[in-house]
Amino acid sequence: GVDxxxxxxxxxxxxxxxxxMHLMDAHGPYRxxxxxxxxxxxxxxxxxxxxxxxxxxxxxxxxGKSPVTDERVRQQIRDLYDGGLLYADHQVxxxxxxxxxxxxxxxxxxxxxxxxxxxxxxxxxxxxxxQAYNELLRIPWVMESPATFKGGQKVSGxxxxxxxxxxxxxxxNLPIPxxxxxxxxxxxxxxxxxxxxxxxxxxxxNELYGxxxxxxxxxxxxxxxxxxxxxxPERRPASDHRHELYDLKKDxxxxxxx
Numbered sequence: 001g002v003d004x005x006x007x008x009x010x011x012x013x014x015x016x017x018x019x020x021m022h023l024m025d026a027h028g029p030y031r032x033x034x035x036x037x038x039x040x041x042x043x044x045x046x047x048x049x050x051x052x053x054x055x056x057x058x059x060x061x062x063x064g065k066s067p068v069t070d071e072r073v074r075q076q077i078r079d080l081y082d083g084g085l086l087y088a089d090h091q092v093x094x095x096x097x098x099x100x101x102x103x104x105x106x107x108x109x110x111x112x113x114x115x116x117x118x119x120x121x122x123x124x125x126x127x128x129x130x131q132a133y134n135e136l137l138r139i140p141w142v143m144e145s146p147a148t149f150k151g152g153q154k155v156s157g158x159x160x161x162x163x164x165x166x167x168x169x170x171x172x173n174l175p176i177p178x179x180x181x182x183x184x185x186x187x188x189x190x191x192x193x194x195x196x197x198x199x200x201x202x203x204x205x206n207e208l209y210g211x212x213x214x215x216x217x218x219x220x221x222x223x224x225x226x227x228x229x230x231x232x233p234e235r236r237p238a239s240d241h242r243h244e245l246y247d248l249k250k251d252x253x254x255x256x257x258x
Contacts, residue, residue: 001021001022001023001091002021002091002094002095002098005019005021005095006094006095006098009098009099009102010102013102021095023088023091023092025084025085025087025088025091026081026084026085026087026088026118027084028053028058028062028118028127029053029054029055029057029058030053030058030077030080030081030083030084031052031053031054031084032080032083032084032086032087033087036083036084036086036087036090037052037079037080037083037084038079038083039079039082039083039086040078040079040082040083040086041076041079048068048070048072048073048076048077049073049076049077049080052080053077053080058127061077061126061127062126062127062235063232063234063235064234064235065234068121068126074120074121077120077126078120081118081120092112096110106146106147107147108145108146109143109144109145109148109168109171110142110143110144110145111141111142111143111164111168112140112141112142112143113139113140113141113142113161113164114139114140115139116128116129116136116137116139117134117135117136117137117138117139118135118136119131119133119135119136120135122135122253123135123254125210125235125236127209127235129206129208129209129235130206130208130209130210130235130236131206131210131213131236132204132205132206132213132214132215132224133224133254134222134248134252134254136206137204137215139161141159141161141164143189145171148171148186148189148190149186149189149190149191150191153189155185155188155189156194157194157196157200158200158202158217158219159185160182160202161182162181162182163182163183163184163185164182165180165182166180166182166183166184167182167184167185167186167189169184170184170186171186183195183196199218199219200218201216201217201218202216202217202218203215203216203217204217207229207231208231209231209232209235209236210230210231210232210233210235210236210237210238211226211227211228211229211230211233211236211237211238211239212226212227212228212229212230212231213225213226213227213239214227217248220247220248220249220250221245221246221247221248222245222246222248222254223243223244223245224243224244224245224246225242225243225244226238226239226241226242226243226244228242241257244257245257245258246258
């Protein structure tokens with residue numbers, strides 16, 4: 001994918017360009033090159049998924065047909081996932097360096113983000129699309145735009161994916177449509193105050209697999225409502241609790257329902 005992206009950038013020099021590239025290397029079945037796949041192996045264990053996993057293995061794990069209870073095998077799978085993350089990071093670096101070599105990045109905005117995280121048995125499940133705990137909701141959003149704001153800053157307040165589009169529109173001096181979900185963070189990135197006047201409430205929901213969930217987060221408090229309806233219940237059975245409430249400051253792993 002990066003090879004094609006670099007060729008495309010070379011072929012379209014002299015234009016204002018938008019390149020969106022979706023790297024799938026950290027997605028199941030976590031099949032990065034062997035030098036990356038084996039990078040994080042934390043023990044000598046020859047069973048399970050040493051160094052590789054195929055699509056059938058992944059699907060059976062996700063659907064609960066081949067539940068994994070051996071912690072050594074679970075750790076192998078986490079190692080494969082981490083290898084995919086490292087490989088994707090390397091590929092993003094290749095693209096970044098290629099743009100630098102073509103004339104610098106002063107007028108280039110780089111954004112790295114993700115569509116979801118991954119559960120690796122933090123709440124007893126595997127894969128994604130089956131729950132709304134933070135291992136799926138908390139994703140990276142990294143930006144560099146030397147012509148617009150100084151680097152090295154961290155936005156401390158709660159940020160949503162829906163803030164990305166209005167932020168980019170304002171950076172490009174384009175109008176932000178009325179009613180668009182999300183807020184532009186540009187003034188905040190330039191050193192101004194947070195753009196929200198009161199504590200923000202972040203919303204999320206899951207209806208893809210298993211018991212449907214809705215979540216609301218304000219500050220360090222997270223509420224989860226289990227709606228009970230199930231789609232492919234083998235992915236995640238309905239919860240024993242209709243309501244879940246977590247103190248994320250004291251319990252960031254969402255393990256104690258208060």
